[in-house]
Amino acid sequence: MCEQVLSDTLDGKIQINLLLNWLVNETLEDATFNELRNNKCLQSDFVSYFLNFIHDIQAFTNKSVEIPQKVSTPKRIERFIITHDENNCETPSVKRRSALFENGTPHSQMDVCSFIHSRDYEENDNVSPNNSFYLGVSPLLDDINFNCDSKNETKFSNNMLFGTIHNRVYFASKVLQSQISILSMLDKSTLRLLIENKRLKNFTSSSFISRLLQIHEDKPDKTSEILEHIQSNVCFISDTDNRDNFPNDPSFHAFRKQRDLFYEIIRIWENNHLQDEWNYVVALGGKIKALLNMHSDVINLVHFARLFKAQLLMNTCGKHEDTFQENAVSESQLSFLSSIPNVDTEKLLRLKSRIVSKQSENSINSTPIFSGYQEFYRDFILVAANHIFNRHLNDALISEIIDLNNTKFSSDFDDNGGSVDSSTQNAYTLCIKSLRILAKFLGFLESLPYKSDNIQLSQNVVSCQIRIRNEIQPGLNLKAIINNSISNKSLIVTIPWIIKYFSMLDHITLRLSYFEEILNMLFEIYYFHLNKLTSNSKHNYKQKNIFLVKLCLGWLFELPHFPEDSYYKFLSQKLLLSKLTKVQINNSSETIFLDELDLVDQNALYICCPYLQDIKKILSDSINTLNNPNVTIKHITPLTAVESPTDLSNRRIQLQLEEAFFNGQPVSIRKTVEFISERVASSCVKQVCNEIVPNFKKKVLADLKSLFSLFNVPDDINSDHEEFSKIKAMITTETSRLANSSLNALREHIDKELKSFSNARIASAVDSLLAMDVLTQTKDVCVSIATRLCRERVQQWINSHVNLGIFSKDFDTEVRHFLASNSSKQSKHKPIFALPIYGKDLKHNPDALSGADLVEHVRNYCWTVLEKPGNLTVDMIMELLKLIRQSINERCDLNDCILILINRMLVDFLILIIGNRGDIVQESDVMMSFCSIWKQKNCQIDDLFKTLICFRNIHVISHSLNVSISWKSFEKFLKILLEEKLLTCDLLEAQIVAIDKDKLDEVTLKDLDACVQAVMNVDLKTGESSSR
């Protein structure tokens, strides 16, 4: 069925858009899809078919390149082959298609494929994003000479679509282009290799390559980490290891011997295990058995299990795990190396790891294997074969997993939108690394009794086992853990180890009903939540977090022993459900989660998904075969040491001393010191943000203004003038000089301020948090270590946050203002709309009328003068004006807008009085009271009387009951305005000129003329008299 759909699509019988629509809208009951539905093909089936199709073709045609071991689970490939056989591939349509390709117009069809493929990825229908990489990358590496003779092959002649290298590369580059967001997660060198890939260059647009380049540029070089002392064995901790923790003396002393023997065993293994004839069982079997039987008390085994676990973590999660697991640099060698001055152990190890190339063991979709130290611990468990020990080890692993899984990572410097400093990121990386190791061993231990060499179990055997074990539950309460991490938004901590744990379990266990439920939870996360997060750009979740969870889950779902059809079963159930309920499936769950902190860095990503490394490997391997001229063979270039060797070794010895100090103290001391340093650093940063920087900025802005005053800009200068641009350039250079010098000064200032700030705080915090009986010297050491840690943290933050950006924005606006104010001197004042939250003045009389009340009062008076003019008296008007004056003077919450409104309404009110009760104005001096308010200039308006002489006002006056009195009053009004300098003669003249005289009747025109004339004459006289 699916075959039919695909071939129809490729033939153009089914429109590609229709198909895509159909794939996206699962529930659409549209008649247009009838054609597709006739094929009785479910969307999910089609997707799985299509993916198999692509993957299979890859596997088939891709002979020259080492392809991923498994591109699909066996069952689905089978299904593909079956559907394939059902449809005879020698159908005419196939032939026609082949012909089409030979005619060289395949692009549209290839587009179809890549379209569908990308959509699959985005919608999470695809089980594994990992495969997309391989799919995308591998054709780029194909041997150019690959001959497309495959058309003669009978069985897969259908695959002509991918028969030519041209088509496959085209497809691959299309897929890669659509997945640029994923590509941006890759590391720098992989990106470099991709950019330099000739084929990709030929097949993609230059904009794509330039975007890749951009991403490449933005990637930081490998982050250099702070030198850490390499601790290689578990120290004696008095809280948990002293005599009080054992039942009796023999047990206590036996454990001492057990501990020593354990380290002896490790040493023997380290020194010998790479030798050819060395045999683990022969050399260590007896010792291991002796160790475990030395004292059979349960308590000893509990202690030993804990030691075993701690040492396991130390060996496998140390910073150099990668390097020494393969190279077997023994512990003694290592400590020896680190104590030689002038030798950088780290560099040495890196060099070694580069020379000795690792075999690619973590190939995609293969179950995890044990390498390096892990091998030792695995064999120890196997050889010991002690079920009591296994049980206790199990307990120890679980308790540690729970502890670590509950680690809270917080953004130290809050309010930064989830960004964290690199030490928190490192802590996170270490945490998941440890969790993954623990989960791996836990899974190993739990599945130990069930592991069978026989991979192909008959259905009967499987169902029998399932029946027996169906009610068994694992030691960890996985359901609760997943649910908790969803609600705590800590999936990025939980998922990486859960999948490791699952991957270690056996075939049967994964099919038990308890696990089925868990898997459904994981599917739910994978399909709905991640999908929603990716599609919903509103939630600015950290892309890397999503990507990490996606990759991890995808990897698990593709493992060979993973229940192959379960994901599709899950999908189709959901589809069915949504069809029944007519609800869009995406809405089924509202919770959106995922840690909002930007914890996942590239490092963490590559640790959780080691197979990402393989992409680089494949790409770089191919460089040689492709004879790429851009090949650069990397040489190890010596770097100039920033610090002198003595400094470096001093620092190293300092760190070693600190580490030794903490090892000798109870754990709580270390925790306290770390806690104090972290919190004090956080408050330092807040101090910088809220106090130091703003104050400093004020000072610098004042400096800037005084700098401006040195520049003399001529008044009449034009902004296009040459002189102007010269001055502008000068100002710009001066400003940037000031910014640079200010930045240095600021950093010094911060340094000085924080020293006293943090010292006092740390000292008092250490004093109050440590026990009374701690020695003064110990306290002092704690203070100094906390101070150093705190300074380092703060310094890191300052380096990344205190930069020129602090000044540049304000400086730019200042410069712009300065230049603008010079080029156009008369800047218009706009009314201030917003008031400060405490009002514009401190004194406030809440009993005075509010702005809204005043407006209402004036309005009421307007109504009165219109409706019952006879009721209006001078006293009423005077009372109103008094109230207004009071409010303006005494209330602090009148903004400019409302003041403008009140002033305007007063003008209108006066006009209405003139029109309806001209007599009032004539007989009293109310007008002067009005003017006294306007003259207060209580708000920024200069156009209050700009349109005093207008049709509306003339209409009011000319329709008065007593026209002559009204005109007389208006005349008086104008005179007063001129006298009080509220209106100028010029403005008045301009208004009169602007009036369209044709719209006025003759009588009115005459009245207006007479009025204006009278006003002008008076003004002329007074003008003359004043000039005289």
Place this chain on the structure above:
Amino acid sequence: MDIQTYNEIVKTIKSHYGLTTDCLPLLREKFPSIDKNTLSSITMHEYQKRMKYNHVKSAEVMNMYYNLYKTAVDRGDNPGIILRISQQYDVTPCLVAKLILQRHFNDVNSINSDNDSSSQTNIKTYMRDTTLIQDPSLAYEVYLCTLYDTQYSPVVETIKTSLGQEYEIKLHKEMLNLGLAFRDEEHLRKYGYDKTPDVKLEVPIAVDGFVINWVESKALFGDEDVHREYMRNQYLSYWNR
């Protein structure tokens, strides 16, 4: 206010027909114990709802109003023509005035072949400042509308924002007087909060058995619709902040 009083107020408003200016004094007389700002806020909501039903902005309606106005002017009716039309159709005066103005300018523009896009902004300007209207009687008529319309007049916006600020400042002063520890909007915005209530209490307080974390000043009467609307658009985001 108890729900019964509220319902009675709404009932009074609903039974009132015509200008809100006549409605408010009526309410004040009937419910002397209720603050007048509260009464006008309720009236505002009710009229907004009513206008959604009554006010139709179609060409026919526009022409009808305009013709009514024209005939009345030609007949030499007393001023207040548009007010009377508004009363007759139970649509607030400014809404009627806007349509008539628009129609008036359509005529003028078609003669001057002016661009049409600016007419909408022009009408806003003219409503705001009626002295700019170049037709004596129309200018006066529109002015009367802005004076008598307490709901849709341009001054209403200014009054509303002024009231808003008045109450925010009042809230601020009250909080200071009570000696509560709180952060204002300004502070919250500065520290990058995405949602900023007017006042966020640094130390929560309990009022009538409810824990109060933040206070929002709206200077509005909160009827059911208003609460529902703000709840959806604003308050729910404060939940976990």
